[in-house]
Amino acid sequence: MKAMDDESADRKEWQELARNSRYLKEKGLMIYVIPSYRYADKRIARFLATHFFNVGIMRFSDEDYDDFRQCIFIGNKKSGKHKEFNQKLFDFLVQMESDDFVMEKVSPINLFVNANKKWTVPTGIEELKTFYTKLVNKSDNVEAIRHSKGFNAFISRSKPKQLVIGGNPILPLNQGQLALLLASGAVNGEIGRDENYHLVQGLEIVSKVTEEEKKTHDNGSTSTVTKTRTKREVSVKIINPSGLVRKLV
Known part of the structure; x- marks a missing residue:
């Protein structure tokens, strides 16, 4: 992620949202914390409005919001291949680019907690698959590793490369x-x-x-x-x- 005044990093909110959602279980709970104005990104807004239900949006408390400008999205992941688009949620998110809108329409986290809103987290897989292993003597594997083509290739790739200067470049240097x-x-x-x-x-x-x-x-x-x-x-x-x-x- 990247803070609002961070000049040395790229924006990662969309990539992280898409990547982590793939591994989230159906009806699993997503807690997504990013700068408030980033929710107005139409890719992010459309994704959240399409893939999540039972949604809650809150901002940091008045004491912390001015310093961090962060908002929290909480929602359960929808199940099934065909997901209904939540137009009302999308319209709300794209307006969060405005600080005035966020301060007026998005509740601070302390008030949200007092409202006693609850989410359900689905249970995981209870039955674990059985696997078998055994202890072996390390010395039995030394020779096999030493003569392994893959291990030798790894060693050759790990050696530091020397800078060699000479000749002309194939193309002009940029x-x-x-x-x-x-x-x-x-x-x-x-x-x-x-x-x-x-x-x-x-x-x-x-x-x-x-x-x-x-x-x-x-x-x-x-x-x-x-x-x-x-x-x-x-x-x-x-x-x-x-x-x-x-x-x-």
Whole structure:
């Protein structure tokens, strides 16, 4: 997951919801905690409105909500292949992008608990399948493992790889590949010999680029979504044998 002000991670709410729902038992209980505005994502809203019933939505208490902006979805997973779409729930969720709507329409968790709402958690499989095993002497397996093709392949793949510099690339290097060379130290130092001898110093210039996107809602209100991405640029300084300094950006 990712906090509202976290600039270093990708959004994971949808992927985690879809993945974990596959392993949830029919009529099993889902407790889903994400930032309130993420419920307005139509993929998330449609999925919750299609696959869950006996639903409850609450936000963090007034004491904590301003700091975390989190809401809690609780519901039982529907059974069967054909699931009825809950249009009312979908319409409610897509409006949760607005903080004013959340504060007015979504109850805080302390009031929700006082309402004594209950959910049923289905029982698991009570009968466990019997399996058999036995103890063996480790020394009996040493030779078999040592001569195993799979184990030898694992050892060869686990050896640290050496950076080999030389030759020309098949295709021109892009900025991402140059950044990897800079990070590995391959661009720094002495390159070439005789008349092609150069001293090279490479730098990776990292900056932040901020973009704002304004959205207008059906009720006339507007909200601004600020997105920040990392921009990486490559700068290389070269000194040739005659003392000429060049900077490649």
